[in-house]
Amino acid sequence: MRKILYILVCAMFSFSSCKRNVNIREIAVSDSLFQVIVIDPDDINRKEPFKISTIVEKIEYVPLQTADTVLMGKMNKLIVWNDQFYIWDQLTEAIFCFNSKGQFLHKIHKQGKGPDEYPRIYDFTMDMTTGDIYIYSDMSKTIYAYTEKGEFIRKMESPFILSSFGIQGNYTYYYLGRTPNADFYSETFPEQCRYVVMENDEFKHEQLKYIFDDKYLQIPSSRNVFSFYKDTMLLVEYLKPEIYSIDSIGRLRSKYRIxxxxxxxxPSFNEEIDLERMESEKKNGNLTTLFNAFFETDDYLFFNYARGIIGSAYVNKKDRTIHNMGYFLMDDFNQNSLPSVIDFVDENYMYKSVEPAFLIRRQLKGNFSPYLDGMVENMREFDNPVIIKIKLK
Structure with missing residues (x-):
């Protein structure tokens, strides 16, 4: 695979806050250095899939326990904390928790109208310092806080409609994305901001100013906007893929651009959107977009991209090279095709997920390792997903 140089480019970006009254603190981000990741989606090895052993020491397949009371319908988001898997199942409106061996521990399933219940789940996150779980319901515009064991703590009403959110200590980070918040920005609308920070439920500051347009509502958005890098959080924008780090008081710092x-x-939030052109370029294969979250470790950057199908890439921070893994990955330890979508990354592992039905079908066609072959023999097609735990070099 040909390597593309990792280029550092000075990009002059400045952001000012959306001031609505004299009590709101204005904040601006100083001009800073974006590290620009230049990647060619066509630069792939078309003869054979990318071998995961290039960057991986070993792979472990972890079937999640299945029972009548422990049955998931659609895994929508995975967070790994304290070597446990926390999974949002969109079909049952629940957060499941499994240990590192896949054994079921408990779940939060409190859909309803009670004081400790949520109408439905629109997004969820965790405070990685405490393990507390936070669920946002768009129906009530409220965040519901629970301990990592599922005990109710409190709820926080949101003054606006949000696309995604993150929690860290006393700070709550809201990404409003493409949604109109005419009530919250009543004095300035259609001018509003995409990023708002609250501290202990009090407004702190805001960034990423733009002029809202109804066209934004027709552009797909992701709820995996925030990711974790040690004790820091990252924010990724999808319309024009830019990644920011969040400092100790919630301010955005320019970091990467793809x-x-x-x-x-x-397309970007800084200019008028041409929806017809976007659709035309997409059909012609001339519009590649970021897909899912952006992940960072001490040694690597990982991300997915979409160009009709989902591809993946990584940056080796040690030698500053970019590697396009493409659309097809091979677990050459176990002779199995891996899904390209990255669900989660921590400092030591990358996590993916696969349905048992896929592995069962692959077993009939392939030549799995004895380890994987024996595991699949005991699977049923409609069992809970399998977490693929990938140890990074």
Whole structure:
């Protein structure tokens, strides 16, 4: 695979706050250095899939326990904390918790109208310092806080409609994304901001100013906007893929920008959106977008991209090289095709997930290792998903 140089480019970006009254503290981000990741989605090995052993020491498959009371329908988001798997199941509106061996521990399933219940789950996150779980319901515009064991703590009403959120200590980070918040920004609308910070339920500051347009509502958005890097959080924007780190008081700092060489149109919040052109370039394969979260470790950066199908790439921070893994990955330890979507990354592991039905079908066609072959023999098609725990080099 040909390596593309990891380029550092000075990008002059400044952001000012949306001031609505004299009590709101204004904040601006100083001009800073974006590290620009330039990648060509066409630069892949078309003869054989990327071998995961290139960056991986070993792979473990962890079947999640299945029972009548422990049955998931659609795994929508995974967070790994304290070597435990926390999974949002969209079908049952629940957060499941499994240990590192896949054994079921407990779940939060409190859908209802009670004081400690939520109408439905729109997004969830965790405070990685405490393990507390936070669920946002768009129906009530409220965040519900629970301990990592599922005990109710409190609820916090949100003054606006949000796309995603993150929690760290006393700070709550809201990403409003493409949604109109005319009530919250009544004095300035359609001018509003995409990023708002609250401290102990009090407004702190805001960044990423833009002019809202109804066209934004027709552009798909992700709820995996925030990711974790040690004791720091990252925010990723999808319309124009830019990644920010969040400092100790919630301010955004410019960090990375991804540029796809196949793109002939690069939409952003800083200019008018041409939906017809976006659709045309997408059909012609000339519009590649970021997909899912952006992950960082001390040694690597990982991300998915979408160009009709989902591909993946990584940056080796040690030698500053970019590697396009492409659309097909091979677990050459076990002779199994891996899904390209990355669900979660921590300092030592990358996590993916796969349905048992896929492994069962692959077993009939392939030549699995004895380890994986024996595991699949005991699976049923509609069992809970299998977590693939990938040890990074």
């Amino acid at each position: 540029e796809f060489l196949t793109n002939t149109y690069s």
